[in-house]
Amino acid sequence: MTENGSIAIRAEHVSRHYQMGSALIRAVDDVSLEVRSREFLALLGSSGSGKSTLLNLLAGLDRPTSGNIIAQERNLSEMSSLELARYRSRTVGMVFQAFNLLPRMTLEENVELPLRLAEVDRGERAGRVREALERVHLEKRLSHRPSELSGGEQQRASLARALVNRPSILLADEPTGNLDSATGHEIMQLLEEIVKSLGTTIILVTHERPLAEKFAGRIVFLADGKMVSDGVKP
């Protein structure tokens, strides 16, 4: 866990361009951003503004065309694919709009998956899984499969899976996008609670401005791959 107020992750003139035939797509274009630890930051923007691409770059799932991303004093751009995998396993947790729970696994097995990948001892896993599921109030649904859960429950399970490795940064890509407003509200409350109780830094991608304004401590607007505003809530 990073110290309160220190930089959790920093993007320096980050660009991500794609070549589509003869056209060059500037998905992210020269974005610089500093996110402090325990900060709840919302990346807002319309569809195609580059917010998910930026989130993928911050998650180490993609590499920038240019620029640097510094997390825990290490430059993601210079990491090997194995080091990036370790970074994704130990430093960040991810939540997706489509939940992405593995359908053939129970809730317990889904949440245990990051622990397996991080090679955590079997003896320690059950306690960690239970702890993560208690945090999202799903401890009684251990043996259920994702198909037996509601959308909100699936997203909460996804959140438990993202938290089970105790990451310092939680990256959420439209976590309320597939949920009704009440359930979306619940998820945002959970995220807010996680920042407060665990001190986790959260970077949330959303296009739902009211939710962002209500729960996030800072809102960054992206348009056409560029950062157009960066505002801290009073």
Place this chain on the structure above:
Amino acid sequence: MKAGDLAEMALRNLREAVLRNSLTTLGVAVGVASLVAMLSLGVGLQQLATRRLSRSGLFDTVLVTSRANLRAFGPNSATTRQGPATPLDDDARHSFERLPGVVEVYPQIRFMTEVRFENNPYPTMVAGVPDSSRGNGAFEGIQGSFFSGANADEAILQIEFAKDLSPQTATLIGKEIVLRYAERQSLGTQSATGASPGQADADTNGGFSIIPREKRLRVVGIVETEPAAGFGGIGNGRVLIPLSVAETLRAAQANDLRDVLRGTSSKSTYTSLTVRATGPSKVAAIEKSIKDMGFAAFSLLDATRNLSLFFTIFDMLLGIFGSLALAVATLGIINTLVMAILERRREIGVLKALGAADRDVSQLFFAEAGVMGLLGGFFGVGFGWVIGRAVTIGTNIYLKRQNLPTTDIFSVPWWLILGAIAFAVIVSLGAGLYPASRAARLNPVEALRYE
């Protein structure tokens, strides 16, 4: 990922597409079964040949002749050596008996004779059989029995000769035949009393006379062929009698005339001696020792080596044909895993987002291929064994109908079982190489977008 977790996840993934993966595993099993069936046939035939030949006594014996003997064998024959030849006499026989690994030493006795049966004459070859042949399996499959004793006046007939005597060969057992032969008697000593029986002995120095004799023998058994036929003898013996009895007959042998002409020694000499070793592994050392003592010696070790070479090539060819089905099965594994990558594209993306390294993803696909190979290997060995049994049963039914002795032509040794399973796993892992590397190289962002 830890090995236990990897195996658990691989098994879980295989269970998810159970029909497809079972069919792929079945393909591997069929491939392994074909390989096992082919190789076990090769091994079985090799063992059958080795067993038959070792029972024949050919591979644990050394034939010794004097270097003066024109019938000496091999490159060290008299024609290539200078100096007087060492006589093959009792001293030599005793020195052979003292060599390590020697069980017994006995002379080769074969002579032409006329058998009279129901007043009809049948010219044929008689051979003396040592009593030690009783327990070494050489007469396995005999119709009737072996000689009741080392000095019994009994005969065992070769089946073709027996057919000449009577089409109903079984009826010959217990009947009497008369052996008419030429007894060799020394010109100086008409009586053979005191002379070593069965030897081309001192009487040859002064020449010998031929006296026609008769010997009544009771038929006790019938064999397919004379064990050790054609090795060290002049043609196959068609009437076999105890060696001790053959020695007492003092029958004139084919080489006696030559011995008279050459005879310079005052001591008794043998035409040839058979030295039987405790096992084929001792034969080379015994053969060398005997050659070093100044005799011509010959064994069938070279023939054994050629036999091994033949069966190695035979097994290799069978293995190649057997592997063809396994090669087809590997295509099935590749197909199954490539399909799995397409179906689990999003899952691979999720795994990578959760911290799976490229290596973890490739290992997962490798493990799945390995599990299919392992299961296919186990089942394949089982199928192969069943095929082998079925072919053996079928072959034996056919052999029985042909009035031939049954035999086991398949053999599935431990090394073949373990080797086939290991081969199936290795081939499956090889088949998993491409899908595993393709899965590992998937871009996680694209994989997560995949619907």
